[in-house]
Structure formats: C-alpha cells, structure tokens
Amino acid sequence: MSQYKVKNYDGYQEILDSVRSIVVRIAPEWAASAINKEVNDLETTIDETLAGRADMAEEMESKDE
Secondary structure, rough: OOOOOOOOOOHHHHHHHHHHHHHHHHHHHHHHHHHHHHHHHHHHHHHHHHHHHHHHHHHHOOOOO
C-alpha cells in the first residue's frame, strides 16, 4: 500500500487570509511583515501545486480521447 497521501487544499485562501489577519493583530509590525511574506510564499506554492494538478488532469483527459 502506498504511503503517499493526496493533500486537500479546499478553503486554503480563506485560511491563509485568517492567518494573515491574526499575525497583523498579534505580532509586532516588523515581525508581521516577515511572517506574512512567508505565508504569501506558501500560498504561491499551493497555487502552483494546484495549477500543476489541473494541467496533469487536462493532459490525462486528452490522452483518454
């Protein structure tokens, strides 16, 4: 049995927006900026992962035709 687990990113944008809001409220401004940059980088990674999955699915569909 495979050890690979498909990750689910449903609602990730809302979650990351909430995290950014919490960081701005709680962290000092200099830290909030650095933390939110990392959150933004994670969002980019997730976006790229999802785009890659969409491309793969499209490619598989075209092979099935």
